[in-house]
Amino acid sequence: MTGGPLDDLDEQQREAATALRGPVAVLAGAGTGKTRVITRRIAHGVNTGTYSPGRVMAVTFTAKAAGEMRGRLRALGIEGVSARTFHAAALAQLNYFWPTIAGSPAPAVVDNKVRLLAHAADGIGMAPDVATLRDVAAQIEWRKVTMRSIEQYAQARPEGAGRLGLERVLDLQRAYERLKDERRQMDFEDVLLACAGMLEAEPRVARAVHEQYRHFTVDEFQDVSPLQHRLLELWLGGRRDLCVVGDASQTIYSFAGADARFLLEFDSRYDDARVVQLLRNYRSEQPILDAANELMRDRPGALRLVAATEGRPPQADAGVPVTTVTAFEDDADEARAVASRIMAQQKQGIALRDIAVLYRSHSQSAELLRALTDAGIATTVLGGRRYFDLPEVRQAVMALRGASVAPVAGGLVDAVRDVLRSLGLTDEPPAAGGAVRDAWEARAALLQLAEEAPEGTTLRAFTDDLAARARAHDEPALSTVTLSTLHAAKGLEWPHVHMVGLAEGLLPISYAQTFDAVDEERRLAYVGITRAARTLSLTWARGSRERHPSRFLREIGTRILQTERGSAPSAGGNRIGRSRNATSPRARPQPSR
Template identity: 55%
Template sequence: MSLSDAVLASLDPEQREVATALTGPVCVLAGAGTGKTRALTHRIAHGVHAGVYQPQQVLAVTFTARAAGEMRSRLRDLGVPGVQARTFHAAALRQLQYFWPQAVGGALPSIVEHKARLVAEAAGRLRLSVDRAAVRDLAAEVEWAKVGMLVPESYAAAARAAGRGTPGGLDAAVVARLLQAYEDVKTERGAIDFEDVLLLTAGILDERPDVADSVRRQYRHFVVDEYQDVSALQQRLLDLWLGERTDLCVVGDASQTIYSFAGASPRHLLDFPRRFPGARVVRLVRDYRSTPQVVALANGLLDRAPKAATRARVELVAQRPPGPPPSFTAYDDDVAEAAGVAAGVRRLLDAGVPAGEVAVLYRTNGQSEPLEQALTQAGIGYLLRGGERFFARQEVRQAVVLLRGAARGDDGSTPLGQLVRDVLASAGWSEEPPAATGAVRERWASLQALAHLADDLAAARPGARVPDLVAELDERAAAQHAPVVEGVTLASLHAAKGLEWDAVFLVGLAEGLVPISFAADDPEAVEEERRLLYVGVTRARQHLALSWTRARTPGGRATRTPSRFLDGLRPASAEDRPAARAARAAGGRSARKEALARTCRGCGAALATAAERKVGRCADCPPGYDEAVFDSLRQWRSATASEAKVPAYVVFTDATLVAIAESRPADTASLAGIAGVGPAKLERYGEAVLEVLHGRG
């Protein structure tokens, strides 16, 4: 059997159709868990082994460095190591660095990693009053405008048409002025941003036929993964790479489009057959990831979407043996839900499911706190996914510096794992995880991941020493391939995209959270929320638990209703009787109206929960306080609650701690004015809180 035939031998009929379609435009509609990466990599490998492709002339484009690294690894295993697999930005930056001297002259301007400082300066020039949260939102709006190839003159009309609202509390006309001021500041600084990398590369290719010809001679065959997430700017760059050619294979799933807020659009995927008449369209429908029970729920979720929203939908066909049915549970409040989830996780762990194969997913990052507490109280390790990249974290950078120093003095007398733990201990690592949650726990988890990586390296390469570990870390940092600590994963639904676990808990599935309150009156936004839940459901291989709460806090009003997306999917109960349903719906409308009437003082977004309304800031906003102070307060609360043998929220809720950390009261009179600090708590905890805040005692 030839190498090219061997590559095809393990594919199913639809995957084989993709792998053998080596030329011409090809559009692959690949449902969740259907093996799209397998089909893509085997297509490239088959083309190389059959002599149709030269490896160096293939460019496979992905959306994350992790996905690009995985694709390169699989291609190496298939015997084709020379293929270029990169993100759009990485591919464009490489071309821009190479062609800038001849197309523009001089050195490429420095790239600004974070826009916040330049956006703040631009706002200052316009005498706009903006805080840190507003700057964050305005930076995101700058990115949205640029990936949509909008200029200040065209922004306002496009933003109004897209329903962008008032980012940073500013109307579209003012934001348009800010866009121009931002570009002026950037030009004066001699800098470019990440979107400029794509814009400048596209500009050079468009204006310099000689450069475009050079790139097109280099790359003759293109593959684009996650094509439903392509922006207008990325599509423009892809068009320039292609020229008049049609040797393009795109892969995507319109039902997993969840990043439209960042400029992604499925229209390029949906319109591909119209743009390329005669294009071969292949549907990957065999789901190898999930049980029939999970697949049925995922299909049922999309069955209830409006027909216009399911264009090019893939109906999944389960290939795995049957498993347990998904469970649906209503809890009285968020604390009860967290305790129930922790108990469910414990049952799975006791049954032999590895902790790393369990995930708890939620709509907003602010929902993690009660889950963290419940898992901690149950003695279950966890890790938070999302946020700052692993190798960009301060504790990881510090640990790598310490390991570089230790590498010079490693004489081989101490086992690698122990030596690395000794080094990490000087960076604050301990054998036992801290009782605190939040940033303290995340710091420990980062260092614990490095300790586990040392163990893995020692097992895989006997005789490996600290210099080998440092080299491994450097390679992983370049590929953004972070090690992970063993534990249950806590993540938002957005952060879970592209991942999978044996068991998934989907929590907080109530109106106002799924769909999120600010999407309730926009049909297109509601359907994106449905797709987001679909992504969550399809992350589960075997065990799937869905839950919601009737109230936010213990003893609170039971005004929450189950998500509309669960209608017809969950078993009927007394709560579904017409009178009860009507009463809940009325209460839900009232609650949503109240939430929409209150906005975050940081970003202007609607405050969807009572805790957010207490502090006047939404859960996803950057904190308006010193994080070290907040962590000190949480550690004090944890110790106090442990000593009193009560849940941490009984001492103070997170909302109250946020308010304390933000206002930094100087005395008990000021502390008494904070919501959640009543006379009894003031007497019991007041002096202790002030000591934490101001170091007295």
Template identity: 55%
Template structure:
């Protein structure tokens, strides 16, 4: 491919990137604007015109997947020899090459997991830890190292940033742990991943001869996702450059969502100050998403006002698509059921399951969607987190519940589960600590919430809960091939799908309750922006008014939708259709989800009324509320599927083994009476 042909494939802004071959270049690239295309064509154009030697270019990105994609695109453009690597991969390669010359001997063993070292370091200073505490402390060690914060400066740094210390420890204790951890590594003769960058940067600073050799090799640098660089990565980049300005950076400050790991947009936003005369190119033509999706993304950033720095106004290039939807559900189960039903309709209409994603703020939210999709017979895969029933705390909790099922079989279910899980660390109130401790509590709380749901059926005890958990664990072995993606918003960064469901958009979930500073809330808004811009065509937003079926509706939708959404879904069944579709689903409460081929909205009206009358009479007989017998959505599922056997009945979302046992015979009788009535009337 000739140099002119390379440029012919680009739009004017991308072409400006590709032809800016000399000096510092800053590319501000919005989501879906073809940044990878622009920078790979820039490298290829530089090689084709003789400006670059392929082996003199080092392109750095943040994930192995992105580096691999860059290498593939360069190869397709006929360019070989360019190094496209992650920061760690490039640094590890150089460290292995120069270590014998700089230090002598073999490079120390690289430890992939810090847990054992952190536990030993904690023990040396008399700090008691468990598995979760060790995990949170390891994360804090990583933050301090990538932020270039030594132990002696740790207390001042976390105070200045308003950063909470991990695992309930005070700053002085964490500082002591940082020193102890480095001592443990030295004693064992090992290094960690952060050391790879730190040690290489130190060698380049201390050995001018080695630094000169690296700088003779690499004369042109490209850094992707520059808004995510940490102080440590920038420090190494500075050593590579050695005061030169042959650097092209690409980033979007609106997609800075990893500040908790040390990432900062500071270097992107101050690039022109550090590199005077830098050429700045803005990519704003969005080729990924429909105008409806782009409009919502733009309005989300505009609503941030002064809190949004350096945001780009995207310009949609695709034809119009369906309106964006916002649905207010009655509770979390209803939300999972509704999302699964909508996914089922998309799949039946021809959207491949692999082109659909359900996104949420925390991994603990995945369980309801895993169950709903499994019940619906829709394959899924969980990205960026363990499957719910694979988590250690969940496995341990199920074992405890199984052991208690015999001795506490007759105890009230909710009380029994709380007593058992209290021995595993569950508490009535959520812990203030962030990180793994909170994630563990969320997992245990999900089991408590499930027990409360089952306890609505009188006479249900621990044995029934254990049986229900076994059924759910077995059903969640869904095939990972061509499955719907379940992912946290953080794990979705850099990905895209035809259809995206953004769920749990309520205060306390997004922004998460732990976001207490203005900066933290601003980052939560950017998370929403990232989620919105993952969608190519279909985008559905949703939240639940209550956590549990029948619970008090004390949630409100996220503040991030204030001033940008045309109507409130809590008060309008159908809002305006100028790019947005606001819905309130009929009825309250779910079955877990709809069977893949059954839509609750297709309920037979006459059968539905017969079932409602049955529910009213049953609730009156038991002295409870009708919604505690069966949810409205379960009734609609029954009226849509009209089961005729016990097996068919048990598969209706919201029935399950327990309700099938308690109500099965009478429910099948209602369905049979309805069927006979239709037959006798000739309908």
């Protein structure tokens, strides 16, 4: 990179990147460049001598996000910063200090909580089904990240799990903890609990950690749980060099213990906190942002985003509606219509990798997959098997590694192409969709990575890079349409997004009955809308249960969304009015602050 880390930042981003000391909160709306700000701020701190790289800890929530942060820092010439997830940082500290405290290695981490729960259930004469075991596992995670004992959990969650009543759930949780202790294992939540306990009980460990890390940055701060926040406080040890970055409107993991109050009340916790808002969105067209802004109007912490005119390609599809909403008779009609629209986009020259179909729950994907496969459209389901775990990719990487041992004639691209051809890669994709097309796309992505490699890259260096990508979950973009739940889509973006199932009972989902639960669904819809850059299609289907359009569509309204008529919609089925639903969270008066 040429120039300094503050080059090409806008005024708001520069203000955040130059606030190097003391408590700082960066309220970063979707598409406003928060990762750029985080990494530029750290680079600026190092370059000015304010930070020593080895004493900076940057914490985020996924290994992929941590890997991206490290990559951006390397591109800025910054090495030695600890960019990790909460769990990775805590586990590293446990593994380092535990032997000196206990005289033995730290306990192993449970690799499958549901399997261990099944063994615990068998030990006490229970045989719950897998779905119930998953529910109990989720409740154990919630209990621990909210720092509740089993007795406190019983008071907060008296409903039980699956077909198990509360007492049986408590018996199973106690059996799980006993078995885990007998096997000398920790689960993921125990890693955080044990690290926090170690810092509280061992002053010399706390002193060593405080000496090592002086400056902290926490990304996605709206997703911090009470346990993570407690661990962060122990890492800080009363010091104040903390920068938090987040967006309350993207809090979509409250069910798992995330608590946006830590972000919303940051300036109350630190009365001298500097708060910077990032409002210039470099991703989306303004009509998309208008829909997002209207959906979140008057919600706590909501930021009104404005499309930046610089830094984004011009809208090439002049005359094409940016945001539309369409009603259909049933889910099959809706899925076929989405497939037809994607075919039309493909004919316009839009790459399939630039298109996503988003939905609330996994069960909605089956109809969509059927329609897209029938249309011959290659798809990738986000949250399925990881790219580097696909059999055809593993086979190809092994073959490439084997070929790299001997001298290679020609350049990298030719060598990779020859290996992939021997495994079945053809110059043109198969005409049909399905598994054969998926395998072709997976191999073709490896060839594209070779084509994008720096000039002079050897085949051995290329295979080393593939191994590094696999470890960092840095997966290539396939030439396929992405199907994803709204939860899994968080943090991603596509030029063209189709959001399906905008109906009561699907979004908000049927079991969201309380004010807070519906509000979480609203934020989930907001996350989906703000994934779109160029065009946004919102659809819903009446179905056999006579669904109604989502209250979220009514709240956004026809002033922003252009309504279209789908295949034989019911009379009045696609009229999106401005009336407020009495059960909508927005109808509840908000306390003044």
